[in-house]
Amino acid sequence: MSEINNQKHTGESIRAEGLAMTYAEGKLRTPVFEGLQLSVHSGETVAILGASGAGKSTLLHLLGGLDTPTAGEVFVAGQQMSSLSDAARGALRNRALGFVYQFHHLLPEFTALENVMLPVLLSGAHVADASKSAQALLESVGLGHRLEHKPGELSGGERQRAAVARALVNRPACVLGDEPTGNLDEKTAQTVFEIMLALNREQHTSLVLVTHDRRLARRLDRVLELHEGKLRELSHDEV
Ligand SMILES: Nc1ncnc2c1ncn2[C@@H]1O[C@H](COP(=O)(O)OP(=O)(O)OP(=O)(O)O)[C@@H](O)[C@H]1O
Numbered sequence: 185m186s187e188i189n190n191q192k193h194t195g196e197s198i199r200a201e202g203l204a205m206t207y208a209e210g211k212l213r214t215p216v217f218e219g220l221q222l223s224v225h226s227g228e229t230v231a232i233l234g235a236s237g238a239g240k241s242t243l244l245h246l247l248g249g250l251d252t253p254t255a256g257e258v259f260v261a262g263q264q265m266s267s268l269s270d271a272a273r274g275a276l277r278n279r280a281l282g283f284v285y286q287f288h289h290l291l292p293e294f295t296a297l298e299n300v301m302l303p304v305l306l307s308g309a310h311v312a313d314a315s316k317s318a319q320a321l322l323e324s325v326g327l328g329h330r331l332e333h334k335p336g337e338l339s340g341g342e343r344q345r346a347a348v349a350r351a352l353v354n355r356p357a358c359v360l361g362d363e364p365t366g367n368l369d370e371k372t373a374q375t376v377f378e379i380m381l382a383l384n385r386e387q388h389t390s391l392v393l394v395t396h397d398r399r400l401a402r403r404l405d406r407v408l409e410l411h412e413g414k415l416r417e418l419s420h421d422e423v
Pocket residue numbers: 207208209214216234235236237238239240241242243
């Protein structure tokens with residue numbers, strides 16, 4: 185952890201510089217984008233739009249340190265991802281980032297409470313403290329009465345709300361969302377989206393949200409569009 189603590193925090197939750205990605209498998213090369221610049225400030229919310237296959241998920245994976253760029257650098261809470269060991273990068277991801285996907289990815293054998301406790305336990309907290317934080321977060325997403333339910337015993341919207349609680353329980357610098365409401369009916373999607381926005385505001389957490397939903401995108405501070413390998417800022421009127 186000292187590797188992490190010795191670095192200075194810049195006030196940006198995420199920054200990407202000259203980011204490029206080309207998938208290469210055997211002789212097959214798939215260039216997705218190059219030269220991307222992105223800076224997300226603390227508490228800022230950013231939507232990423234783009235056609236299917238434009239590279240939105242790829243970009244999110246790189247920002248989250250889940251994949252390595254072909255070129256360029258990603259900084260999370262001021263830390264240069266590529267300069268960290270695998271263990272330090274994992275610790276930084278757990279502490280500084282929260283992930284919410286289209287499908288909840290909750291562990292099926294664990295209760296909602298246990299699922300949300302896991303990131304806190306991984307950060308080295310005691311069980312009692314992890315339980316307290318997880319319970320508070322689950323209450324704030326309206327699941328205080330579902331703590332002991334396993335994912336299979338929750339509705340789709342409840343599962344996504346538990347996933348949102350899990351993403352925010354360590355008070356990360358930034359939440360990365362890949363179509364987190366894409367699998368829900370419109371009303372439930374709206375509820376989950378409002379909860380995410382409210383929690384982000386309350387915790388002053390940044391949000392980078394990949395979405396196809398222009399109406400949701402318009403609600404965020406900035407809207408970027410990934411098109412033909414470049415990231416372009418759209419005005420809210422254009423969205
Ligand atoms: N592991 C991989 N190997 C090779 N090519 C890949 C790989 N993953 C993604 N691609 C290609 O990279 C491009 C970008 O994919 P990505 O999943 O990032 O797009 P996306 O904008 O998120 O699309 P969607 O909106 O459909 O989810 C696509 O053309 C895809 O086929």
